[in-house]
Amino acid sequence: MIDQLTQERELLEAPRTTIVAAVVQRGVLYCAHVGDSRLYHFRDGHLLYRTEDHSIVQSLYTKGIISKDDMSTHPYRHKVYSCLGGDMPPKIELSGRQDLVEGDTILLCTDGVWGAIADDQIRRMLNSPSISDSVTALLNQAEMVSQQKGDNMSAIGLQWGDKQSSNLAVSTIAMALGANTTIMNPVTHPDHENQPDDDFTDDEIERTIAEIQLALRKTKRT
Numbered sequence: 422m423i424d425q426l427t428q429e430r431e432l433l434e435a436p437r438t439t440i441v442a443a444v445v446q447r448g449v450l451y452c453a454h455v456g457d458s459r460l461y462h463f464r465d466g467h468l469l470y471r472t473e474d475h476s477i478v479q480s481l482y483t484k485g486i487i488s489k490d491d492m493s494t495h496p497y498r499h500k501v502y503s504c505l506g507g508d509m510p511p512k513i514e515l516s517g518r519q520d521l522v523e524g525d526t527i528l529l530c531t532d533g534v535w536g537a538i539a540d541d542q543i544r545r546m547l548n549s550p551s552i553s554d555s556v557t558a559l560l561n562q563a564e565m566v567s568q569q570k571g572d573n574m575s576a577i578g579l580q581w582g583d584k585q586s587s588n589l590a591v592s593t594i595a596m597a598l599g600a601n602t603t604i605m606n607p608v609t610h611p612d613h614e615n616q617p618d619d620d621f622t623d624d625e626i627e628r629t630i631a632e633i634q635l636a637l638r639k640t641k642r643t
Contacts, residue, residue: 423435423436423437423438423505423506424506427506435506435507436506437504437505437506437507438456438504438505438506439454439455439456439457439458439475439501439504439505439531439532440454440455440456440458440505441453441454441455441458441459441460441472441529441530442454442529443460443527443529443579445521445579445581448520448521448581449518449519449520449521450462450518450519450520450521450527451515451516451518451519452472452515452516452519453513453514453515453516454472454475454513454514454516455475455503455504455505455511455512455513455514456474456475456476456501456503456504456505456511457474457475457476457479457499457501457532458529458530458531458532459471459472459474459528459529459530459532459535460472460516460527460528460529461526461527461528461529461530461540461543461544461547462519462525462526462527463525463526463527463528463544463547463548464522464524464525464526465524466544466545466548467544468540468544469519470516470519471540472514472516473514474501475501475502475503475504475512475514476497476498476499476500476501476502477495477497477500477501477502478491478492478495478497478498478500479492480502481495481497493536498536499532499536499572521581522581523581523582524580524581524582525580525581525582526547526548526552526578526579526580526581527578527579527580527581528543528547528556528559528576528577528578528579529576529577529578530559530574530575530576530577531572531573531574531575531576532572533563533567533572533573533574533575534559534560534563534574534575534576536567536572537562537563537564537566537567537574538559538562538563538566542562543559546558546559546562547559547578552578552579552580553578555578556576556577556578559576559578560574560576
């Protein structure tokens with residue numbers, strides 16, 4: 422879809438993005454990712470698994486060239502070597518199967534979240550009975566820490582087990598195959614006078630959504 426959009430609009434450079442995806446079937450978690458969007462798997466307040474970033478600093482750390490402390494301040498900390506829309510085909514990494522038990526928590530998020538909040542703090546914030554409340558608190562904390570310098574902050578949380586009572590919780594039991602849902606974090610800046618002039622209007626957002634949906638339909642037809 423990215424390649425098609427680049428050709429249709431005759432863009433000089435293709436848009437690029439990272440992605441992380443998860444599928445749960447019969448109590449087993451499967452994950453795939455490209456770039457530095459992450460999946461975290463927690464159990465009883467402990468981190469069981471986390472995807473490894475396709476980034477330059479992660480590669481340098483794995484090779485022992487830099488320390489863990491250097492990773493957060495390295496000038497290449499936001500550089501990834503695999504992404505969607507790049508000049509080279511993406512390197513899609515598939516994780517091994519992971520069995521889920523009652524109460525396990527799964528978090529998928531962009532670097533705008535984990536770059537602002539350390540893994541240990543993410544673990545503590547998600548160690549809560551309500552996944553919807555803890556993910557909202559996580560996004561609010563990331564926004565507060567980053568202020569105006571933050572990157573895209575997107576997060577999806579899943580708590581394995583009984584359906585949550587919160588209105589924000591989404592159950593896939595009654596969801597039609599191919600359906601999707603999006604929950605936007607509430608606006609935390611009600612003072613419009615202090616907002617930047619380049620904020621998207623509702624009409625612009627709707628037009629962008631319509632363009633994405635049209636591109637998806639074209640991709641399915643081809």
